Amino acid sequence: MQKEVHARLHDAEQTLTTLETPDEEYPGHDSHFFENLWNTRKAHDLDAMNKQKSRKKEMIAVLLGLEEELIGACERLRTIQATRRRARTDADNNELMALPGTVVDVEEQIEGVATALGGVAFRALAGATDNKTNALIAISIARSNLYEARVGLTESRLRRHQNTGQRAAQYNARQDSKKTANLRVKYQTYERKVQKYHTDFPRAVRVQLPDLVTVMRMSLEDNFWNRGEVDEEEHGDHADKFRAGIDATLLQRRAVEELRRIAREVRQMMGWAFEYYEQIISFKTQLEQEVSTQHHNEEMLQAVEELKPRPEA
Structure with a gap:
């Protein structure tokens, strides 16, 4: 295993060395550049999603308030309508005239908020979007979460196959089951987002979009895990080099961590x-002390026996 890891590390380092060399309009970049590019890209994706989530929470809070207002208005309208006309006050009659308009207004506001929650700004959070960039961001994050789940399952299985006691083996088996279930959940999320993107x-x-069995058997060095993080429109003709640099950087990092x-x-x-050994x-x-002590005791007993007077013939 160690030789294989060293081989992967050597390949990654060779790729990074090649990418350091300028080529035509390509200026050449070292491993630090590609690592920063990867980290910046991930931070940008997460920041975009976090902003959308924060906005979504605000909109949901508004929606809940409008729903409560609508329920209260409808209940008040039913109460006044149930009151006999002669028993109604002028205030009741005025409110009865105004409440239908209030209900309609609140319903329109609710429809507007609900449309926004299901519109361009928020569909990526539920697996659909009219915005291609947000959709790709969602797919990228889903793939990253799937990769983390795959790494967790690999580590769990490595621990499970180690020679440990019965209690540790039972614990590792439970952890393996949890990691497998988590991987299935992350895969289903990734699958939904990709299928919706294709639609x-x-x-x-x-x-x-490989199937779940393929993902569970797939090597952690497979290019599948690193696709989509480089914007081809942003980096132009150098996108392939940048993607290769990111792949090599991640491969180098994983090889070093494995070593x-x-x-x-x-x-x-x-x-x-x-x-x-100690x-x-x-x-x-x-044991030697006990043997020595026992041997010494036997010698003492023999000496005592020799000192005993012998009976005369």
Whole structure:
């Protein structure tokens, strides 16, 4: 495994070295540039979605207030209508004349807010959008969440296959089940957003949508995880180079993290080995002491037997 990780790290470093070399109008960029590009892109996507979510909460609060106002107006209207005409006051009659207009006005406001919640600004949050950029942002974030879930499942399975005690094995099995369920949820979210994007924009380039089984078997280094984060309109002819740089940067990062994990496991195993060795040495010393003591006792008993007077013949 360590050789494979070193090979992936070597490939990533070679790609980054190549991308540092200027080529025609391409100025050349190092790994720090691509890492910053990746982080900036993710931060931009998350910021855009967070702003939409914040606005959505505000609109929902307004909608709830309008609904409460509508319910109150309707209840007041029914109460006045149920009152006998002779028992109605002038204020009741005036309110009865005004309430239908109030109800209609509130209903129109509710319809307006509901339309906004389902319109261009907010459909991306529910899986649909008339705005192509927001749709791609939603797909990108859904893919990132799916990737994190896939990494979590991989780590859980690695821990589960380690030689551990029964209690730890049961815990790892439960964690594996939770991680698998979480991956299914994240995949379903990604699937809904991609399918809706294909429906809303049938002429757009198709977004890759592998099935769940393929995703669960897919390597973490597959290009699927890194597609869509580079805006081709923004970066033009260099988009492919930027995407390759981001891919290589992420591959380098994962390889380094995996090597660190392997190193931690090796150190842990060496620690266990040294501890086990010390226990064996301690047990050996105790055993030798007990054997020596027993041998000494036997010699003492033999000496005592020799000192005893022998019976005369």
